[in-house]
Amino acid sequence: MILKEKFTLSNGVEIPKLGLGTWFISNDSVAQAVKDAIKIGYRHIDTAQAYQNESGVGEGIRACGVHREDIFVTTKVAAEMKSYKEAAASIDASLKKLRFDYIDMMIIHSPKPWAQFTKSEPYFEGNREAWRALEEAYKAGKLRAIGLSNFEKADIDNILYSCSIKPMVNQILVHISNTPKELIQYSQDKGMLVEAYSPIGHGELLKNESIKSIAKKYNVSVPQLGIRYCLQLGLLPLPKTANADHMKTNAEVDFVISDGDMEFLKNVEQILDYGEASIFPIYAKK
Template identity: 60%
Template sequence: MIAQETFRLANGVAIPKLGFGTWMIDDREVAGLVQEAVAIGYRHIDTAQAYGSERGVGEGLRASGIARDELFVTTKLAAGCKSYSEARTLIDGSLAALGVGQIDLMLIHSPQPWAEFRNGEHYFEGNLEAWRALEEAHSAGKLRAIGVSNFEQVDLDNIIANAAVKPVVNQILAHVGNTPFDLIDHCRSRDVLVEAYSPVAHGAVLKNPELAGLAAKYGVSVAQLCIRYCLELGLLPLPKTASPEHLRSDIAVDFEITAEDMTRLKGFDHDDYGEAAKFPVFGKSR
């Protein structure tokens, strides 16, 4: 099962190749979904301070009956946190909220606070301050690995050039129709694994007739095709769903897309996110 296969991060830590994203799932509901996801076969759960679901994610993992060392949990430092002292406090807050002991991977959620996302200011010094706190927590054994999210090339290079511990992951928006190939190549050249959040464009591509036709060729759903596309590119997809049915189908992606169809998918264009465009990562992603 693909969800239990792993990539090897630059620091040697194994990370499951596919994860369950929990954005916009209420903390009161997420514990049951996490428990169900683990029962289905997921071993990688992704949350964030901004999601307000760390407590519920931790509850679901503890109730899963699966040994802690067989599970991988990611969380993210609040995007507005750009100081060392605040980051230290928030890291310990995540550890307490999750209640699963060590955190496997912790990321800076964004180079900018959300209200200023992609507005030109890169917060280089603030990100280094936050990174210093992550490095400290990593050295103390609180975090197994550290990385970033939504970082452009210049933001990533700022960390790498000044870090004692290099980032091992950059979690970014990447899906059929909007795949930042230059950034992906840049990350790979620096031994940084790219995780793809919203691999189905927050649902915006699911009704596309061209993708539906191609998915039918493989006997899969559009969502499965899009998730497999990310895997074929060597990315780690993080599909999010509140549906148990979709939880099952999202990891049933053990098929291969032909080189010809991958070329077709790479050339696909999609920039209409509908209602989701109100969120910074979708509204300013192009």
């Protein structure tokens, strides 16, 4: 069962192969979502400073009845934190909001502040500063692993040229019809596990007839197909839901997509309109 399987990061830390994303789940609702997920068997919860629900996530984990050390929690340094001082303070703020002694993994949410995401300024110096803050927190035992999110090749290289600890993950947008093969391969070649957020394309995959047809062939839902697709690419999917029934079915992915169907899915025409999510720069950038 996928909920019991783990990847091993480059520093030897184990991370469950399927996580619960919490984007768009309010701080008031997220504690119950976390408790539901953990009751089902999830042991990996993904949050972020920008989600404004870290305190609720911490509350849910304390109330879930499972030992803290048996749950892997990721949070993210806000995209706007581009100085050592800001990033270091934000790490301590996340620890305080979660009410944890340590965080399993912390990653830089974006190489650019969201308001500047489509602009040309790469923020290389700011990212090196934020990375230094993560390295120091890691060495101090506040963090068990550190990584990146939404980083392209040049952004990754900027960190690798100056770091003393290499990033352990790159969390990026990956789903059927949006599979950045070169970035995935480059991240993996540099020793990073690739995490796939929005593995169901923010719900847009549900509208695609050819994808629905393949899901029907395997007697699974489109979300199950999307999650399995990411797993077969060697990625760690992070489906987001507050619905306990969806959490359960999202973890029922013990089937295998054939090589032929995988090739077809890798080449499905790219989604260009993510509906309500298109207001967010990561979905609107192309």
